[in-house]
Amino acid sequence: MRIFRQSVCLYLSSPSMHLMDVDRVIHMVEAGCSSQDDVLCVIDQWLLLCDRAEAVAEGCDYTEMHVIGLGVCALLHAMPDDEYDGFDLTGALGVHADHVVVSDALVSDMSWQQVSDTVTALQLRFKSIIEWDKKVGYQTDVDVMSVMLMLMKRAGFWLGHDWRAASVVSATDEAVQNDTECLHGIVDVDTAGWKCVRPACAVQLLDAVHAVLSLTRMLMRAQVVCWHTGEEPVSEHVRLFNHHREASIDDFYEMSMITDCMVGSIAQYKHKFQFLFHSISQVVYYHWPVYNRQRQITQPEIDAYGVCGINLLPLLLQVDPEIPCHYEHTGAGAHSVYSKHEYSWAMMSGYVFLLHRSGAVFCAEDVRSLLLQSQRAVV
Numbered sequence: 001m002r003i004f005r006q007s008v009c010l011y012l013s014s015p016s017m018h019l020m021d022v023d024r025v026i027h028m029v030e031a032g033c034s035s036q037d038d039v040l041c042v043i044d045q046w047l048l049l050c051d052r053a054e055a056v057a058e059g060c061d062y063t064e065m066h067v068i069g070l071g072v073c074a075l076l077h078a079m080p081d082d083e084y085d086g087f088d089l090t091g092a093l094g095v096h097a098d099h100v101v102v103s104d105a106l107v108s109d110m111s112w113q114q115v116s117d118t119v120t121a122l123q124l125r126f127k128s129i130i131e132w133d134k135k136v137g138y139q140t141d142v143d144v145m146s147v148m149l150m151l152m153k154r155a156g157f158w159l160g161h162d163w164r165a166a167s168v169v170s171a172t173d174e175a176v177q178n179d180t181e182c183l184h185g186i187v188d189v190d191t192a193g194w195k196c197v198r199p200a201c202a203v204q205l206l207d208a209v210h211a212v213l214s215l216t217r218m219l220m221r222a223q224v225v226c227w228h229t230g231e232e233p234v235s236e237h238v239r240l241f242n243h244h245r246e247a248s249i250d251d252f253y254e255m256s257m258i259t260d261c262m263v264g265s266i267a268q269y270k271h272k273f274q275f276l277f278h279s280i281s282q283v284v285y286y287h288w289p290v291y292n293r294q295r296q297i298t299q300p301e302i303d304a305y306g307v308c309g310i311n312l313l314p315l316l317l318q319v320d321p322e323i324p325c326h327y328e329h330t331g332a333g334a335h336s337v338y339s340k341h342e343y344s345w346a347m348m349s350g351y352v353f354l355l356h357r358s359g360a361v362f363c364a365e366d367v368r369s370l371l372l373q374s375q376r377a378v379v
Contacts, residue, residue, distance in 0.1 A: 022064070022067065022068070024042075025042060025068055025071040025072075025075075026071070028042070028071070028075055029071050029074045029075060029078075032078050034075055034078070034079060036079065039072070039075045039076060039079055042068070042071070042072060042075065043072055043149075043213075044217075046065070046068045046069065046072060046210070047210065047213055047214045047217050047333070048217075048333075048334070048335050048359075049334070049335055049336070050063075050064055050065035050068055050069075050210070050334070051063075051064075051065065051331050051334040051336055051337065052065050052207060052210045052211060052214070052267045052328070052329075052334075053267065053270070053328075053329050053330050053331045053334070055274060056203075056271060056274060061199035061200075061203070062199065062202075062203065063271075065206065065210055066202070066203055066206050066207075069206035069209065069210060070159060070202065070206070072152060073152050073153070073155045073156035073159050074156050074159070074160060075156075076149060076152050076153040076156050077153055077154075077156025077157050077159075077160060078156075079153075081153065084107070084108055084150060084153060085106070085108050086106070087106065087107050087108065087150050089101055089106075089107055089118075089147065089150070092142065092143060092146065092147050093142055093147065094141060094142060096125055096128065096129055096142060099121065099124070099125045099128070100118065100121040100122050100125050101118070101121075102114065102117045102118055102121055103117075103118070107150045107151060107153075107154050108154060110151075110154050111158075112155070112158040112181075112186060112187075112197055112201070113181070113184070113186060115151050115154050115155050115158070115205070116186075116201065116204070116205055118151060119148075119151055119205060119208050119209060119212075120208065122144075122147070122148075122212065123208055123211075123212060123262040123263055123264050123265065124262050126212060126215075126262065126263050126349070127263075127349065127350070129142045129144065130219060130351075132365075134224070134226075134365050135224065136224065137219075137222050137223070137224040137363050138219040138220065138222060138351075138363065139220075140219075140220075144212065144213070144216045145213065145216065148209055148212060148213055151209075152209060155202075155205060158197055159197055159202060161196075162190075162194040162195060162196045163194070163195055163196075164192075164193045164194050164195055165193075179195075181195060182195070185198065185200075185201075186198060186201055187201075200272070203268075203271050203272075204268050204271075204272065207264055207267040207268045207271060208263075208264035208265075208267075208268060209264075210264075210267070211263050211264030211267055211328055211348070212263055212264055214332075214333045214348075215263055215328075215333070215348045215349065215351065217333070218333055218346065218348075218351075218353055218361050219351065219363075221361050222353055222361040222362060222363035223360065223361065223362050223363070224362075224363055224364065224365075225362050225363075225364050225369050225370065225372075225373045226364060226365065226366075226369050227368075227369045227372035227373060227376075228305075228364075228366055228368045228369045228372060229305070229366075230304075230305025230306065230366065235368075235372060237319075237371065237372060237375065238316070238319065238368040238371050238372060240299075240302060240303065240312075240315045240316075240319070241299075242299045244315040244318045244319065245296065245299055245302065245315055247318050248314035248315050248317060248318050249296060249314070251313075251314035251317060252294075252296045252310065252311070252314040253293055253294075254280055255310045255313060255314060255347060256293060256294035256310055257280045257281060257283075257284045257293060258280055258327055258328070258347065258348075258349070258350070259294075259310050259349060259350035260284060260288075260291070260294070261280070261283050261284060261287070261349065262287075262349070263328070263348060263349040264328070265283060265287065266280065266283050266327070266328045266329040267328055267329055269282065269283045269286060270329050296311065296314075297311050302315065305366055306365050306366050307366070308350075309347075309350070309351070309352035309367045310347070310350055310352070312366070312367045312368060313325070313345065313347065313352055313367055316367065316368070316370075316371050317345075319371065320371060320374070323341070323343050323344060323345060323371075323374060324341060324344050324345065325344070325345035325346075325347060326338070326344060326345065326346050326347075327346075327347055327348065328348045328349070332346040332347065332348050333346055333348070333355075335359070338355040338356075338357060338359075339357045340357070341357060342356070342357055342374075343355065343356055343357075343373075343374040345370075346361075351363075352367050352370070353370075354370040354371075354373055354374060
């Protein structure tokens with residue numbers, strides 16, 4: 001896979017610390033055929049060890065997360081899969097299909113643009129796919145992993161090939177100049193008219209896929225805890241006052257804007273405008289120019305049981321400021337980030353988790369229970 005090999009050469013020559021066994025992934029790609037279990041193991045390590053928040057080094061097109069992601073696409077493309085040719089995307093998405101399926105084409109026949117558009121539609125629909133059950137936690141009737149793997153497999157085809165129309169002989173041909181993929185900036189074209197996926201487009205796709213799958217991983221692994229039910233007097237350890245609310249209002253505004261961003265969009269913006277990014281508000285207004293930010297609820301409403309996590313978490317950071325909070329664009333879910341602390345908060349797209357350095361993930365109907373969990377030993 002040409003793009004993967006080129007990205008590996010550039011990445012290995014950079015001074016970045018390599019958190020994954022890149023050589024193993026290279027060997028698997030070069031071998032051309034890996035078992036499903038081996039590929040799934042690489043994907044799990046990709047989600048756990050690679051930090052999507054890492055900045056792209058000068059002179060490179062990709063971070064480690066992107067390089068390994070390209071390798072995963074190559075592995076999936078090379079791996080035989082009996083379900084791939086006839087994969088029923090509409091059936092896999094169920095009631096959500098009308099909001100996600102953007103083409104009648106089978107996944108195995110999709111263009112790069114159709115793959116990219118489908119991933120974007122899934123980003124937009126993601127919160128509607130996830131449901132909460134107070135006994136078992138987060139659940140979904142959509143196999144998000146399988147859908148994403150099929151889309152990555154098709155992406156692997158396009159990332160591994162150069163293509164051009166049979167009549168094209170150079171980049172100056174009218175067919176190239178008027179080509180939709182060229183006009184939309186999806187591809188780079190060489191002097192002979194051969195097209196390949198632009199690195200910036202691959203980065204945008206992999207940012208989205210990594211964020212969606214990382215969040216799904218935490219949602220499906222999160223253990224429900226309930227140390228605060230609302231039926232007994234509020235523990236002194238989680239009693240919240242108006243001064244907590246006032247002191248945390250800026251944190252609330254930031255978290256509410258993060259919540260209103262579709263999953264993956266912050267990482268995408270951060271890499272697309274790497275030298276300009278400095279505030280979540282940039283991402284929000286980039287997508288919604290007439291955005292009106294949320295307002296924090298009143299103190300009596302905050303005192304009620306089971307209110308939204310983003311209304312409570314800013315105040316809990318005031319109660320115990322020693323527990324750090326990480327977001328999509330600051331390493332939420334990355335082992336290299338959460339393992340530095342006994343406990344840390346992770347907040348992505350409005351979902352609030354408490355992570356232990358062992359990798360245990362906790363969720364709760366009322367996030368005050370998560371602060372109480374942080375005061376207990378993990379067995």
